[in-house]
Amino acid sequence: MSLCSRDGDPNGTARSIAEAVARRSYGKLVALLAMRTRDVAAAEDALADAFAAALADWPQRGCPANPEGWLMTVARRRAIDAVRHRRIGDELVNELVLLADEIDHSDARALPDRRLALLFACTHPALDAAIRTPLMLQVVLGLDAKTIASAFLTSPAAISKRLERAKRKIRDAGVPFTVPEREELPGRLAAVLEAIYGVYSQGWTDPVGDDTVRHDLAGEALFLAHLLVDLLPEDPEALGLLSLMLYSQARRAARRDAEGNYVPLSAQDPATWNARMLDAAEGLLRQASTHQVIGRFQLEAALQSAHVHRCQTRRPNWDEVMQLYDALSALAPSPVIAVNRALALAERDGPQAALDALAPYADDPRLADYQPYWAARAELLARSGATVEALTSYEMAIGLASDPAVRRFLQRKRAQMPSTA
Amino acid sequence: MQYLLMIYSAESEWKQLGDGERQQRVAAYQAYTESLKKAEVVVGMNRLQHASTATTVRIIDGKPQVLDGPYSDSKEQLAGYYLIDAPNLDAAITWAARCPGASHGAMEVRPIWTMPYESAGSA
Numbered sequence: 307m308s309l310c311s312r313d314g315d316p317n318g319t320a321r322s323i324a325e326a327v328a329r330r331s332y333g334k335l336v337a338l339l340a341m342r343t344r345d346v347a348a349a350e351d352a353l354a355d356a357f358a359a360a361l362a363d364w365p366q367r368g369c370p371a372n373p374e375g376w377l378m379t380v381a382r383r384r385a386i387d388a389v390r391h392r393r394i395g396d397e398l399v400n401e402l403v404l405l406a407d408e409i410d411h412s413d414a415r416a417l418p419d420r421r422l423a424l425l426f427a428c429t430h431p432a433l434d435a436a437i438r439t440p441l442m443l444q445v446v447l448g449l450d451a452k453t454i455a456s457a458f459l460t461s462p463a464a465i466s467k468r469l470e471r472a473k474r475k476i477r478d479a480g481v482p483f484t485v486p487e488r489e490e491l492p493g494r495l496a497a498v499l500e501a502i503y504g505v506y507s508q509g510w511t512d513p514v515g516d517d518t519v520r521h522d523l524a525g526e527a528l529f530l531a532h533l534l535v536d537l538l539p540e541d542p543e544a545l546g547l548l549s550l551m552l553y554s555q556a557r558r559a560a561r562r563d564a565e566g567n568y569v570p571l572s573a574q575d576p577a578t579w580n581a582r583m584l585d586a587a588e589g590l591l592r593q594a595s596t597h598q599v600i601g602r603f604q605l606e607a608a609l610q611s612a613h614v615h616r617c618q619t620r621r622p623n624w625d626e627v628m629q630l631y632d633a634l635s636a637l638a639p640s641p642v643i644a645v646n647r648a649l650a651l652a653e654r655d656g657p658q659a660a661l662d663a664l665a666p667y668a669d670d671p672r673l674a675d676y677q678p679y680w681a682a683r684a685e686l687l688a689r690s691g692a693t694v695e696a697l698t699s700y701e702m703a704i705g706l707a708s709d710p711a712v713r714r715f716l717q718r719k720r721a722q723m724p725s726t727a
Numbered sequence: 728m729q730y731l732l733m734i735y736s737a738e739s740e741w742k743q744l745g746d747g748e749r750q751q752r753v754a755a756y757q758a759y760t761e762s763l764k765k766a767e768v769v770v771g772m773n774r775l776q777h778a779s780t781a782t783t784v785r786i787i788d789g790k791p792q793v794l795d796g797p798y799s800d801s802k803e804q805l806a807g808y809y810l811i812d813a814p815n816l817d818a819a820i821t822w823a824a825r826c827p828g829a830s831h832g833a834m835e836v837r838p839i840w841t842m843p844y845e846s847a848g849s850a
Contacts, residue, residue: 478838479816479838480730480813480815480816480819480838481816481817482816484815484817
């Protein structure tokens with residue numbers, strides 16, 4: 307019964323168990339509490355009360371054998387009390403009592419997992435696209451507004467307001483907590499995948515993990531991607547997303563040398579990559595490909611696989627890389643892909659071909675403040691001998707870089723340019 | 728839950744339609760109405776007269792101020808509505824997408840306000 311008594315500090319143990327349950331089960335409990343009422347905010351309130359009760363109760367009486375079930379029991383009691391208090395009526399109370407019965411009669415250890423439905427509710431197309439990723443972080447993972455705000459470079463007050471608005475819309479507009487029907491599933495799933503990838507990208511922008519919040523975000527995103535694969539083991543794009551993220555994660559540490567300087571992929575030592583993660587990524591990609599339904603995330607994962615393979619074997623595979631970029635551009639055209647494609651093209655056909663491929667994007671407002679675009683242009687111009695133009699592009703890239711290591715890297719590159727005097 | 732599906736469309740576009748096209752559109756609305764009735768989801772519906780017939784009223788300094796014209800001066804105006812009963816927003820959106828108004832204009836889907844004790848658990 308008592309996990310706490312093993313430790314000299316029951317408070318600390320109770321807290322760490324509560325934190326572990328929160329991380330593992332938060333979304334599961336919110337999903338169960340909010341499923342019928344669609345009231346996410348009320349579910350979160352009830353759950354917060356339950357966690358507070360746990361921290362008061364567990365050090366005194368020992369941690370329960372099934373902490374998740376304990377929290378659920380307290381939380382739904384709180385939810386029922388809250389509903390009664392607001393005198394909202396019997397029907398809602400009945401729903402909650404029904405839910406309580408359902409949980410009591412199922413094996414307490416095996417609470418039904420409705421997180422997939424919760425993920426679909428949080429990424430519903432009727433919600434503002436920009437709030438879906440933050441909403442998912444809060445509702446499924448239990449991250450607080452302050453953490454989310456710092457990850458998305460906004461104020462906690464502003465993000466709280468937008469999160470509240472989204473939750474109110476879910477409740478009042480009748481956004482369903484259901485997994486969409488077969489024909490609708492691919493489109494709706496794309497939003498879920500997009501939101502999870504959004505979490506990872508936020509985490510990725512902090513390369514060394516100085517910023518603990520962002521570093522954790524990469525871990526949270528991997529947790530969500532693993533969860534999605536557990537919930538939808540047959541979906542090739544869910545597999546593709548997890549594969550893509552593992553490929554990136556495996557090379558995460560190699561992006562910096564011992565002095566904290568930026569190391570581009572071509573200069574990284576493959577021996578420093580996480581081999582087990584790469585194996586897992588490769589396996590997932592192979593598993594996805596057996597379904598023979600191609601998609602954006604599988605293609606992006608396949609590109610990562612090709613890059614990794616080339617670096618490991620030192621055999622150029624730019625034809626294969628170009629084929630993948632062409633397929634990706636056809637499936638999900640974006641200026642960001644065009645930039646990456648151009649860099650691969652430069653390796654195969656030279657810098658001028660790459661510059662020609664980028665020419666149509668010269669005035670694209672989406673690239674005007676996209677640092678990698680200017681860095682790519684600078685690099686290509688330098689290689690083609692257009693020194694003056696290269697310097698201008700380096701200036702732009704340096705001015706737009708937010709990562710000090712990348713800024714230093716670009717400044718060094720610029721300093722290596724021949725003098726134009 | 729009940730949802731109001733509001734049809735917003737450019738009236739100028741209707742005026743430019745030929746007779747055949749108008750008949751076609753009216754027939755499309757009739758078919759849509761029929762399918763709503765068959766599915767037993769429709770609670771009420773109406774087509775509105777042109778926005779040029781609208782009058783806007785508000786109380787200013789305790790006196791009613793009456794103005795000729797619709798409240799909002801946009802190109803696309805409220806042209807009609809369907810009031811439907813649907814289990815959730817997804818079902819309402821599905822019905823809105825089937826309405827001819829979604830093709831020639833835009834549909835706004837709004838849940839109907841209910842007193843809290845009436846709203847529970849209808850999903």
